Amino acid sequence: MNSADPTLNRKLLVLTLGGTIAMTHTGASVSGVVPNLTGADLVAAVPGLREVAEIVVEDFRQMPGASLTINDIVSLVQRLAQADHEGFHGVVVTQGTDTLEETAYLTDLYYQGSAPVVFTGAMRTAAAAGADGPANLLASAQTAVASEVRGMGVLVVLSDEIHAARHVRKMHTTSTGAFASPQTGPVGYVEEGNPHVRGILAPVPPVPRPSSQLPRVELVTATLGSDGLLLDGLEDKLDGLVIAAFGVGHVPESWCARLEALADRMPVVLASRIGAGPILNSTYAFPGSESDLRSRGLIGAGTLDPYKARLLLGALLAAGSSRSEIAKAFRERH
Structure with missing residues (x-):
């Protein structure tokens, strides 16, 4: 880079939490991979990344996505708040992609x-043929320092697609195109190293970060022939409940009497296990329908999927x- 290069004036912070992008074989007797690459390793593997901005790397966590906790993400948000005052442009x-849709939404x-x-x-x-981590990291860096995405909230970038955290879902277990936004589609794309966004997302008010012990909120899914046994005794164990309902x-x-009793004791949110489309208000009227459950005190999740509704x-x-x-x-956040 020369002195006229605009990237000299852009600073990018890369925070690594582990996951598949950082996984390789250890050389030990185990045949599987573990998250053992550092952030410096990840950055070094991406041609052209340091041409995007001045890069600062921090290893924040080093674990599989499945082992991250809500407390980890609260700590991450605290670090992001500091970074916002440290002059970083993005x-x-x-x-790990196992929980990425949830951690991004909570953030x-x-x-x-x-x-x-x-x-x-x-x-x-990282050791696989056609590893997608370097390309995803480069596209994410190019997006994070772009003025076009400021004010759009937290984003998710994979396979050159830009998704809003509030809409994105992991839709496939192994495909490199696993992430999609079934309600809206991507909010943009990365083309020839430049992000192109399709309009601006309306901002939503933030929720205050927790300052004390986290509440216990769980998810119960409706399945064919289930008698609702998993609902028994939850009033003494939980602070809130989400139901992943049919359709x-x-x-x-x-389930109706149990859910009504639970809704008298705690907020019970009604979401759809489908993952796309809204919870209705009053189309159906049979026992166990959306209108019946709302009359029993359940709160509709709108178009939020059960995982985001729980968060x-x-x-x-x-x-x-x-x-x-x-x-x-x-009503407002979907």
Whole structure:
């Protein structure tokens, strides 16, 4: 780079959490891979990355995506808040794809900074033929420092597609094109090293970060012939509950009395296990239908999938939100 190169004036922070993008064989007797590459290793493997911006790398965590916790993400948001005051033009977070759709969404709920934050990962290990991690990291860096994405909330970039954290889902277990936004499609693409966005996402108000013990919120999925046994005793164990219902918000009739009793004790949110499309209000009227469950006190999740609904409910409970405030938030945040 020369003195006239504009990238000299751009600083990018790369925070690594582990995951497949950082996994290789250890050379030990085990045949599988583990997350043992550092952030410096990841950056060194990407041709052209240091031409995008001045890169600062921090190894924040080093674990599989499945082992990350909500407390890890709260700590990550605290680091992002610091980075926003340290002059960084953007931040890229690398992690395992198992939980990426959830961690990115939770970060989007809490993050209040102006510097763009982009999550990315890989579906193939660093040692695999055709490893996708380097290309994903480069596209994410190019997106994170672009002025076009400022104010769009937390983003997810894989396979040159730019997704909003609030919409993205992992749709395949192994494909390099595993991530999609079934409600909306991508918000943009990376083409020839430049991000192109299709309009601006309306901002949503952040949720205050938790300052005390996290509430316990779990998810129960409706399945054919289930008698609702997993609902028994939850009133003494949980602070909130999400139901992943059939279709537009239906459960077996045998669940109704249990859910009504639980909704008297805690917020119970009704989401769809389908993962795309809304919970309805009043189309159906049989016992266990969406209108019946709403009349029993359940809160509709709108178009939020059950996993994001669980995170939003937990964040709202941690912020001390009332039942009416929780219902209002679900109407607004989908």
